Amino acid sequence: MTTSRRLEALRRRGVGFVAGVPCSYLKRFFAACAELPPTAFLPAVREDHAVAACAGAWLGGVQPLAAMQNSGLGYCLEVLTSLHLMYRLPLPMLVTDRGDEADFEEHRILGQRTRALLDLFAIPWREAQLGSEDDEAEWLVATSRARERPAVLLLGRGRDS
């Protein structure tokens, strides 16, 4: 049984459906997701499918959450713009913050533009800290619902609690 303070905090804020693609920065989180009931976790094959399924869950009345590596934001862009932003659908997102100078080369080009990309589409974001899981879950869910759009919690290395 794997426990994740991050997932538990989000579940306390009403998250009843998680869809995502794993990142090594989120091993604990995804291990805990795998133990959710089968209708509450969608192990997606690509990030655009994950966010599209989250839109379906939201429309169906269940609070969703998408989780992914920041490289997946590129795949998601068409769905986030022509589904979530256009129809005004909330979506809390847990996105890893890959791409600093110590990270592998394949993460750097998109990774170092993650904040600029989110800013370009006016998607609010915040950086996760250890020990603030409850506050951050509250901010993430409440912000996306109040602004009727995606909101992102960026998780750097070692923030997988």
Place this chain on the structure above:
Amino acid sequence: MTRAEVIAGVLARLTDDDVVVAADGAIAREAYRALDRPRTFYMLGSMGQVASIALGLAMTRLERVVALDGDGNLLMGFGGLALVGGLKPANFYHLVLDNGAYATTGGQPALSQRVDLAGVAAAAGYRWARRCHAPQPDATALEQWLAAPGPAFLDVVIDADDPHPAPRIPMTPEEMARRFQRSLQ
């Protein structure tokens, strides 16, 4: 058969409780023209995500969820077949209106003419998958599909010609989403 005839045939066989996701482009417009209903979600963009949106609904709802997909649309989001086939939601009914072309953008040929979509769905794990060539007793094919164990997949080959294309839907995206969401509360 035409797209309009198949869509009208599907919608006539559903109850008010059934949930529909209609693919962006000609399919959503035709679904609106044939029978506008609160529990139909009309996609305007996000091509390739018909099955994924419908899967999010099927996993969180008890009602039957019907995905009205297009062949080009399905090919763009082919991973959606793996999600549905792998997770096997029993309330998932997937129909492809297969004209072998990208109709909305000018009829450019699509690879669906050479790819066995129902074969891929069956291999991915759908419990029932068939291809049906019009004209044949299509009412029978639709009824078999809707009576089959889910997830069930029907690839319906339709006419490439569309002499009377449906106009755009006179609702804003926000109105579409709110009405659909309210119908499920």
